[in-house]
Amino acid sequence: MSHPCLSCGACCASFRVDCSVHESDEHGGRVPAGLLEEVNAHVCRMRGTDWARPRCAALVGEVGKQARCGIYEWRPSPCREFEAASDACNRVRQRHGLAPLDGLIF
Ligand code: SF4
Numbered sequence: 001m002s003h004p005c006l007s008c009g010a011c012c013a014s015f016r017v018d019c020s021v022h023e024s025d026e027h028g029g030r031v032p033a034g035l036l037e038e039v040n041a042h043v044c045r046m047r048g049t050d051w052a053r054p055r056c057a058a059l060v061g062e063v064g065k066q067a068r069c070g071i072y073e074w075r076p077s078p079c080r081e082f083e084a085a086s087d088a089c090n091r092v093r094q095r096h097g098l099a100p101l102d103g104l105i106f
């Protein structure tokens, strides 16, 4: 069975994703700077995540069908910390018309 995130992507099309400027590859981090916009001297934001209908610029594919992070190895810390099958995960899945995940499947 493939990982449920690969047919989801709901979190990448729901939240504003902010991180430290130090996560940008322009400042010694790993997140491609071209996918970030500067919020202030300390904070960067993944492009597209503050739209009225958010969609991270790094998201590839169609939410709820086939979706993946195009910079998975270099994604910022909020994305690394977000847990599949958590309450927040299941809330945004439902918002995108997807069934909640049972944590026991992992
Ligand atoms: S909302 Fe949950 S299941 Fe969907 S991609 Fe994000 S972590 Fe994975």
Ligand code: SF4
Pocket: 011, 012, 017, 046, 056, 057, 058, 059, 060, 068, 069, 070, 071, 072, 075, 076, 079
């Ligand atoms: S960087 Fe990747 S994991 Fe993070 S919101 Fe964007 S597409 Fe999703």
